Amino acid sequence: MINLKGGKMKTITTSLLLVVFLPSLTFAGEIYGSIKVGNSPVRRGVVVEVRPDTNKQKPYYTRIGRYGSYSLYVPEKGRCILKVYYKHPSSLKIAVYSYDEPVQYDLFLEKKNGQYFLRRE
Numbered sequence: 139m140i141n142l143k144g145g146k147m148k149t150i151t152t153s154l155l156l157v158v159f160l161p162s163l164t165f166a167g168e169i170y171g172s173i174k175v176g177n178s179p180v181r182r183g184v185v186v187e188v189r190p191d192t193n194k195q196k197p198y199y200t201r202i203g204r205y206g207s208y209s210l211y212v213p214e215k216g217r218c219i220l221k222v223y224y225k226h227p228s229s230l231k232i233a234v235y236s237y238d239e240p241v242q243y244d245l246f247l248e249k250k251n252g253q254y255f256l257r258r259e
Contacts, residue, residue, distance in 0.1 A: 170210070173202060173247065174206055178206075183201050186208045189218060198211070219233060220232050245258060
């Protein structure tokens with residue numbers, strides 16, 4: 139049997155209650171999804187940037203993980219620009235929105251006339 143006294147037990151109990159009863163706070167502002175080129179996932183390590191629509195806000199970055207997936211936390215709510223740094227970064231932008239709840243954006247890179255474009259599924 140584990141013997142936890144006073145403050146440690148209170149801290150553990152409070153932490154467990156927060157995790158169990160407030161899961162939406164854990165993921166609030168999360169933008170996640172996958173990015174594919176044709177039928178294949180984008181290679182691991184490609185950088186994804188999300189910048190809130192106001193110029194004063196700093197951008198948030200993550201890298202593509204296994205299977206072309208990405209996930210990042212954007213505390214500002216509202217319209218953002220998601221940019222993928224894949225060969226031609228200036229053309230790979232799309233508007234996304236950050237909400238209180240997690241939001242999924244599965245994206246595709248298409249090549250037309252020798253140039254890549256980003257679109258939603």
